[in-house]
Amino acid sequence: MSNMRRWVFVCLTVASVWTATSAQAGEIWVSTAGSDANAGTRQAPKATLASALRQAREWRRTDASQVEGGITIYMEDGTYSLYEPVFVRPEDSGTEDSPTVVRAADDARVVLSGGVRIDGWKRQGRLWVADVPRFNGRPFDFRQLWVDGVKAVRARDVADDFEQMARIRSVDEANEVLYVPASAVKALVDGRGKLKAKYAEMVLHEMWCVANLRIRDIDVRGDSAAVRFYQPESRLQFEHPWPRPMVTTDGHNSPFYLTNARELLDRPGEWYHDIDVRRIYYYPREGEDMDGAEALVPAIETLVQVEGTLEHPVAHLRFEGLTFSYTTWMRPSQQGHVPLQAGMYLTDAYRITPKMRRPYGNHPLDNQGWIGRPAAAVSLVAARDVNFEACRFEHLGATGLDYREATYGGSVDGCRFSDIAGNGLLVGTFSPSAFETHLPYDPTDRRVVCAFQRISNCYFAGIGNEDWGCVAIGAGCVSDITIAHNEICEVPYTGISLGWGWNQSVGCMKNNYVSGNLIYHYGAHMYDVAGIYTLGAQPHSFITGNCVYGIYHPGYVHDPNHWFYLYTDEGSSFITVKDNWTEGVKFLQNANGPGCVWTNNGPMVSDSIRQAAGLLPEYRKRPYLRGSTSIQ
Numbered sequence: 001m002s003n004m005r006r007w008v009f010v011c012l013t014v015a016s017v018w019t020a021t022s023a024q025a026g027e028i029w030v031s032t033a034g035s036d037a038n039a040g041t042r043q044a045p046k047a048t049l050a051s052a053l054r055q056a057r058e059w060r061r062t063d064a065s066q067v068e069g070g071i072t073i074y075m076e077d078g079t080y081s082l083y084e085p086v087f088v089r090p091e092d093s094g095t096e097d098s099p100t101v102v103r104a105a106d107d108a109r110v111v112l113s114g115g116v117r118i119d120g121w122k123r124q125g126r127l128w129v130a131d132v133p134r135f136n137g138r139p140f141d142f143r144q145l146w147v148d149g150v151k152a153v154r155a156r157d158v159a160d161d162f163e164q165m166a167r168i169r170s171v172d173e174a175n176e177v178l179y180v181p182a183s184a185v186k187a188l189v190d191g192r193g194k195l196k197a198k199y200a201e202m203v204l205h206e207m208w209c210v211a212n213l214r215i216r217d218i219d220v221r222g223d224s225a226a227v228r229f230y231q232p233e234s235r236l237q238f239e240h241p242w243p244r245p246m247v248t249t250d251g252h253n254s255p256f257y258l259t260n261a262r263e264l265l266d267r268p269g270e271w272y273h274d275i276d277v278r279r280i281y282y283y284p285r286e287g288e289d290m291d292g293a294e295a296l297v298p299a300i301e302t303l304v305q306v307e308g309t310l311e312h313p314v315a316h317l318r319f320e321g322l323t324f325s326y327t328t329w330m331r332p333s334q335q336g337h338v339p340l341q342a343g344m345y346l347t348d349a350y351r352i353t354p355k356m357r358r359p360y361g362n363h364p365l366d367n368q369g370w371i372g373r374p375a376a377a378v379s380l381v382a383a384r385d386v387n388f389e390a391c392r393f394e395h396l397g398a399t400g401l402d403y404r405e406a407t408y409g410g411s412v413d414g415c416r417f418s419d420i421a422g423n424g425l426l427v428g429t430f431s432p433s434a435f436e437t438h439l440p441y442d443p444t445d446r447r448v449v450c451a452f453q454r455i456s457n458c459y460f461a462g463i464g465n466e467d468w469g470c471v472a473i474g475a476g477c478v479s480d481i482t483i484a485h486n487e488i489c490e491v492p493y494t495g496i497s498l499g500w501g502w503n504q505s506v507g508c509m510k511n512n513y514v515s516g517n518l519i520y521h522y523g524a525h526m527y528d529v530a531g532i533y534t535l536g537a538q539p540h541s542f543i544t545g546n547c548v549y550g551i552y553h554p555g556y557v558h559d560p561n562h563w564f565y566l567y568t569d570e571g572s573s574f575i576t577v578k579d580n581w582t583e584g585v586k587f588l589q590n591a592n593g594p595g596c597v598w599t600n601n602g603p604m605v606s607d608s609i610r611q612a613a614g615l616l617p618e619y620r621k622r623p624y625l626r627g628s629t630s631i632q
Helices: 004-023 049-061 182-188 234-241 331-335 607-612
Strands: 027-030 071-075 078-081 087-090 101-102 112-115 115-118 122-124 129-131 170-172 177-181 200-206 207-221 224-228 255-260 270-274 281-282 296-299 304-307 314-321 321-326 340-341 346-358 365-372 377-390 390-397 397-408 411-413 416-420 426-427 452-455 458-463 473-475 480-483 487-489 497-498 513-515 518-520 528-535 539-542 547-549 563-568 571-580 586-588 597-599
Touching: 004 101, 027 049, 049 071, 049 087, 049 101, 078 314, 101 321, 129 255, 182 207, 182 224, 182 255, 207 234, 207 340, 304 314, 321 377, 377 390, 390 397, 390 563, 397 416, 497 539, 518 528, 528 539, 528 547, 547 563
Parallel strands: 027 071, 071 101, 078 112, 087 304, 101 314, 112 321, 304 377, 314 377, 321 390, 377 397, 377 411, 390 416, 397 426, 411 452, 416 458, 426 473, 452 480, 458 487, 473 497, 480 513, 487 518, 497 528, 513 539, 518 547, 528 563, 539 571, 563 586, 571 597
Antiparallel strands: 115 296, 122 129, 129 281, 170 177, 177 224, 200 207, 200 255, 207 224, 270 281, 340 346, 346 365
8 A cells, every 4th residue: 555545544544533433422513604415523514403403303213322422513603594493393302311402612603593684775865775685585574674783773753762752632442543643643644634654653652561553544633633553453452451541631641653654764773664665774873884784684583493292392402602683573563563561462352341250359350351472582382491501682573582381491591682672581371372361370281381490690681672561581370480690671661570360369370489680770661660570379489689779760651650669469479579679668569469478678688689689700700791782
């Protein structure tokens, strides 16, 4: 054998041994420069996470040696654009001894993105204009635009100073009409006082929620204008009693702003999408040059969908160091959005007479309501021990992360949630869609209840920057969950909301712990609010050692005094509220049931509790968990 042939043989042998060793370790590599036809080694990586999951699934199906000790999918640096959600099935499950881990490679910034880039910008006066490309072969619509990672503002009639919002004048429920000042809608009507901006929307402030209402027509009569809306939101808006638009005697009628019309595009940072001609208009901020900017619009609602069944849940899966970005949620554009609370939208709701009597000390019920749930960037149903570590959820059009139903265990640790249109993180059902939302939820099959989740050392900022009635952390009908040492700031409504149901009947909620959280700069837009808020009976549940301060004081809320640091709302029962540091003593116990114990809360609490609240010291050193995001 010649020296050259001997050298080639040795190299091939070493490569073969390295590949075999790598395969034995259960590693699959993914790169934006890879191909799904590749073997998935570091030298020949896959191109998509979906393909890597398929390879891991086949290893488990065939009991391959790579399964021993677990399978790790390493994703190299880059943005992975998706045209549909990555679907994680029960067959993708690991085991306690052999988990499946999806993680960013060392020093890699991995982004799973639903964004589509807008290029080809051209100057048109003070605006930049570009054609909107097709997505996956078809035209598409969207509700968000980000320019170089900064969220732009959908054209509206107010700037960031929402104190300038106009207020409604009266409500005609029977005819489904809102009356507003004629001056407030002058940009949207022609010389005859009729609507000319055919896709305009009204965002209406209603106590603890905002409603997105698509405007059907406007009829100007003197100094007032009658505004009517499309269905189904018109019916829902005028039939549902709570929350409702306010008409008061003290000047606090419900405010509103108008959006999504070319006629409203008049400030730097605003944009408008003309869906009829598939063209987008952008008013640049000072110093922005769209020739070199990265402009992204979102095309899909969900990036990762983890879904099993009650008998076969997705189990023992972990995501590490990934970023989930650029999603949308299109229901408000297609059907409007009339929420009940915490972003949960009504599908039917109306007042009932006479009131419905309810047992177990619950007061008679004056209304009925059924709800739906917004989309989420990452959604889990029927899962067991699915964890997220050091991940980022940012630039999102609805919820960030959602443990929806039938999930057991799982931790969310050291993650960042920022620039999110809706809720940051949800866990547990907020009433199934076919279940009247005021009824006590106590399913016979307890597997459907979310239980034993832990949410800790996460940073939440800039949550609910479109749907102002949303929260940083929302836990519905849950059991045995822990929400500990999170930092929450710059939120429009409540920081942490725990429980659901507006009744004191003991059901599936119990053994929940909210401890050591730091909550400040909350209530930026909505009132009937608290840093920590509860609903319903939750035996053996504790709210302890938290720090709450620095509520905002917007002048346009329905009741400027109706805000609190801690708030146990209707039906809250068997909850201990103890040793929480707040900068003042402003608490509310509203229509509580039995067993709520309040002890040692307020500014007199030991300063050591205040100092210990929030991220634990080792997490405060992580750069991605520092900094803030302003509320829009």
